[in-house]
Amino acid sequence: MSSVATLVALQDRIRRIERPGALRHGVLPFEVAAIDEALPGGGLALGAVHEFLGIGADEEDGAAVAGFAASIAGRIDNSFVIPGCPAGADPEAMNTDLGQDSADPRSWVPGSLAPLAPRNDNLVKARGRTGIILWCLKRGDLYAPGLAEHGLDPARIVRVIAPRDDGILWVLEEGLRTSNSPGGIAAVVGEIGRLPMVAGRRLQLAAERSGVTALLLRRWRNGAEAASERERPSAAVTRWRIAAIPSLPGPELNNEPGIGTPRWRVELLRCRGAEAAQVTWDVEVADASGLVSIPAGLADRPAAPRRLAAEPGLRRAAG
Amino acid sequence: MLPNPVSGARPAEEAPFTTVIAASGRQMLAAANPAAAAKGITAGMPLADALSFLPGLATRPAELAEDAAALRRLAEWCDRYSPWAAPDGSDGVKIEITGSAHLWGGEAELAADLSQRLARQGISHRLAIADTFGAAWAVARFAASEEEGSPSRCRLAALAAKIIVPLGEARAALAPLPVAALRLDPAIVEGLHRVGLRRVGEAMAMPRDALTRRFGETVARRLDQALGEPPEPLSPLGEVPSRRVRLSLPEPIADPADLARAAERLTLDLVSRLAREGAGARRLDLGFHRVDGRVEHIRIGTARPSRDPAHLAKLLTGKLDTVDPGLGIEDVILAAFAVEKLAPEQIDMTGAAGVSTGAAPLFDRIGARLGLDALARLEPRESHIPERASVAAPISAKPNKQPPTPQKPPRPVRLFAPPEPVEAFWVLPDDPPFRFTWRHRTHRVAQADGPERVAEEWWQPDGQLVDGAGSPDAIRDYYRVEDASGRRFWLFRAGLPGDPPPRWFVHGVFA
Numbered sequence: 147m148s149s150v151a152t153l154v155a156l157q158d159r160i161r162r163i164e165r166p167g168a169l170r171h172g173v174l175p176f177e178v179a180a181i182d183e184a185l186p187g188g189g190l191a192l193g194a195v196h197e198f199l200g201i202g203a204d205e206e207d208g209a210a211v212a213g214f215a216a217s218i219a220g221r222i223d224n225s226f227v228i229p230g231c232p233a234g235a236d237p238e239a240m241n242t243d244l245g246q247d248s249a250d251p252r253s254w255v256p257g258s259l260a261p262l263a264p265r266n267d268n269l270v271k272a273r274g275r276t277g278i279i280l281w282c283l284k285r286g287d288l289y290a291p292g293l294a295e296h297g298l299d300p301a302r303i304v305r306v307i308a309p310r311d312d313g314i315l316w317v318l319e320e321g322l323r324t325s326n327s328p329g330g331i332a333a334v335v336g337e338i339g340r341l342p343m344v345a346g347r348r349l350q351l352a353a354e355r356s357g358v359t360a361l362l363l364r365r366w367r368n369g370a371e372a373a374s375e376r377e378r379p380s381a382a383v384t385r386w387r388i389a390a391i392p393s394l395p396g397p398e399l400n401n402e403p404g405i406g407t408p409r410w411r412v413e414l415l416r417c418r419g420a421e422a423a424q425v426t427w428d429v430e431v432a433d434a435s436g437l438v439s440i441p442a443g444l445a446d447r448p449a450a451p452r453r454l455a456a457e458p459g460l461r462r463a464a465g
Numbered sequence: 466m467l468p469n470p471v472s473g474a475r476p477a478e479e480a481p482f483t484t485v486i487a488a489s490g491r492q493m494l495a496a497a498n499p500a501a502a503a504k505g506i507t508a509g510m511p512l513a514d515a516l517s518f519l520p521g522l523a524t525r526p527a528e529l530a531e532d533a534a535a536l537r538r539l540a541e542w543c544d545r546y547s548p549w550a551a552p553d554g555s556d557g558v559k560i561e562i563t564g565s566a567h568l569w570g571g572e573a574e575l576a577a578d579l580s581q582r583l584a585r586q587g588i589s590h591r592l593a594i595a596d597t598f599g600a601a602w603a604v605a606r607f608a609a610s611e612e613e614g615s616p617s618r619c620r621l622a623a624l625a626a627k628i629i630v631p632l633g634e635a636r637a638a639l640a641p642l643p644v645a646a647l648r649l650d651p652a653i654v655e656g657l658h659r660v661g662l663r664r665v666g667e668a669m670a671m672p673r674d675a676l677t678r679r680f681g682e683t684v685a686r687r688l689d690q691a692l693g694e695p696p697e698p699l700s701p702l703g704e705v706p707s708r709r710v711r712l713s714l715p716e717p718i719a720d721p722a723d724l725a726r727a728a729e730r731l732t733l734d735l736v737s738r739l740a741r742e743g744a745g746a747r748r749l750d751l752g753f754h755r756v757d758g759r760v761e762h763i764r765i766g767t768a769r770p771s772r773d774p775a776h777l778a779k780l781l782t783g784k785l786d787t788v789d790p791g792l793g794i795e796d797v798i799l800a801a802f803a804v805e806k807l808a809p810e811q812i813d814m815t816g817a818a819g820v821s822t823g824a825a826p827l828f829d830r831i832g833a834r835l836g837l838d839a840l841a842r843l844e845p846r847e848s849h850i851p852e853r854a855s856v857a858a859p860i861s862a863k864p865n866k867q868p869p870t871p872q873k874p875p876r877p878v879r880l881f882a883p884p885e886p887v888e889a890f891w892v893l894p895d896d897p898p899f900r901f902t903w904r905h906r907t908h909r910v911a912q913a914d915g916p917e918r919v920a921e922e923w924w925q926p927d928g929q930l931v932d933g934a935g936s937p938d939a940i941r942d943y944y945r946v947e948d949a950s951g952r953r954f955w956l957f958r959a960g961l962p963g964d965p966p967p968r969w970f971v972h973g974v975f976a
């Protein structure tokens with residue numbers, strides 16, 4: 147083996163030793179350059195815990211965070227997961243002896259199967275996504291047709307209603323222990339009020355082991371709980387705050403301004419392993435493909451017409 | 466089947482003792498113990514007469530409800546012999562032991578075992594085994610004598626001769642018994658005595674139509690039932706399981722680890738039976754029979770039929786801390802109630818979006834802790850009414866393929882049930898509001914879309930629109946409004962624009 151390849155393999159091994167759990171299962175990019183650049187690996191880490199907070203009155207209803215989480219969960223796909231094959235792994239590395247712990251059962255996958263490891267192709271995105279999304283909450287106010295508009299197929303959702311936070315944490319942990327095989331769980335979404343640091347750490351370890359992604363939506367009922375929980379340090383890999391901001395003016399109807407493209411203010415509060423924190427973007431709300439977008443033009447460009455949910459349906463049927 | 470005294474598990478007292486109940490304005494005796502019966506005091510006597518016989522008679526008020534509950538518990542405990550056990554009247558238990566007697570090595574051994582355990586619990590009893598229920602009832606109450614201690618082996622034969630009516634000899638066994646053994650009303654018994662029929666044998670010898678003409682058809686029916694012609698079904702106390710495995714322990718156990726091991730062993734037995742039949746269990750009931758006669762149950766259900774022993778054992782042992790073993794557990798019985806076909810599994814490389822074997826054990830575990838109705842799929846339905854357009858279907862139902870619904874205007878991610886009333890201010894009746902107050906906060910509307918009219922679906926039986934207060938609306942006009950901070954709400958006005966006064970509600974919040 148050439149010395150360059152050896153060097154690359156050794157660097158990869160050092161990187162894996164330094165951050166043993168991170169990016170083991172691949173990333174889910176946002177397809178928006180500004181956001182993807184701020185995240186290590188170029189996207190949201192799969193097989194990890196991510197936290198989403200609301201702002202203002204939305205901390206009680208959790209609508210914007212639900213839409214954002216739906217847009218992420220809807221794009222997590224188990225179709226090409228081979229149990230035992232680490233997603234996003236370098237195909238070259240899988241052929242070498244270096245950089246693998248031989249005790250790790252994942253190292254037996256031969257290099258010829260490497261092309262089947264998940265890649266971010268348009269081909270992958272266009273196919274129907276598989277894997278169950280387990281959504282746990284205390285109140286039953288989730289509305290599936292609304293989630294479908296942000297890219298999450300309602301047929302994948304299994305809703306669990308638990309009366310208390312410890313019940314929700316238990317369900318999340320059980321869900322994270324299931325393997326992410328094609329018929330199993332793709333991601334778990336939990337609407338939690340109180341999240342102790344220890345519980346968060348356990349969820350993170352379980353997610354790293356199984357490859358199932360956990361999205362925690364923080365939803366509080368009263369001011370005291372909110373004040374104490376907002377500042378608590380968390381074990382999540384990334385921490386976001388989502389707020390709804392006024393939409394771009396839409397087509398006028400009877401001389402009244404209509405709602406145009408709805409928008410979110412997405413703030414990355416904390417990201418493990420990234421240099422910059424507290425970055426904010428004003429994005430257009432995720433549409434039926436689950437992707438947010440930042441309009442490239444300036445403010446006086448006319449707002450683009452909204453893509454209706456019908457079109458992705460046609461794409462799915464054809465693809 | 467056996468009668469037992471009304472006082473439940475108390476051993477027979479030495480002194481005469483009766484329980485008293487108020488009936489038809491007088492105090493009557495409900496029951497008397499053997500010492501009192503020896504002095505001539507019987508149940509049904511007025512208290513005044515009894516006290517005149519025996520001035521120092523100890524009495525207590527009869528607690529009929531507690532007695533009935535104790536009898537039910539005893540019938541539940543008798544479940545260890547056969548699932549077909551039920552209380553009979555107010556002082557007896559009937560058990561159908563067809564097919565289970567061989568597990569004890571014969572009917573005599575079963576009777577001995579039952580007698581011994583009842584004596585250990587302090588219940589004095591009389592029991593009899595026959596091939597019809599009527600014959601067993603008669604022999605138990607009128608022929609058998611009370612057994613106090615545990616019968617030793619040498620007395621077993623004598624015991625068997627007295628209380629077990631061999632097959633086909635019901636007629637011969639019943640003949641010498643008094644006619645009261647036929648479960649007849651006292652008035653009819655009186656009538657039979659008056660015409661000189663004192664023994665069942667004599668009544669059997671009379672022509673049937675004569676008896677029917679004189680006493681009604683009850684007598685003939687009871688005679689036939691005792692001899693077995695119309696079968697008399699027994700309705701058991703609980704649901705009858707479709708598969709049952711039992712573990713009898715020579716020594717009572719109380720340690721949770723031992724209970725867990727017993728549960729695992731039974732699960733393996735049951736699973737091997739189910740595997741032979743190609744079936745899987747949906748509902749399991751694990752019963753622990755304590756030495757003092759109580760039964761503790763653990764019940765679990767699964768979303769899909771399962772015969773994975775590790776999974777079922779884990780679901781059962783997860784609930785073991787709710788079982789109080791008391792002084793010890795002597796029997797463990799695992800019963801499967803809902804058993805469905807379960808084909809051998811194929812490993813599927815591409816999983817469909819339905820519940821596959823990968824996630825089904827997870828749903829079972831969640832269902833064991835939170836109840837299976839905490840899990841739901843959100844299925845679309847064809848309906849214009851928003852709250853009916855997506856319903857929560859139970860996880861165990863098969864997901865049905867819905868045709869793609871026609872395109873609708875945007876829908877919120879959160880829907881409130883019921884819709885919350887708001888106070889709204891508008892300029893023209895048709896317009897969306899320019900300001901509204903919700904949850905004590907005022908929102909100023911910057912932009913709005915709408916209206917989208919939703920009318921009640923009169924063609925559906927439950928197609929009415931109901932608002933938060935429960936009164937029906939004919940019309941809802943939905944508006945999508947955005948307030949100054951950017952939050953987007955889904956409001957509707959209930960009723961027609963001309964209705965005074967219009968009522969506004971918030972139905973959901975958009976992402």
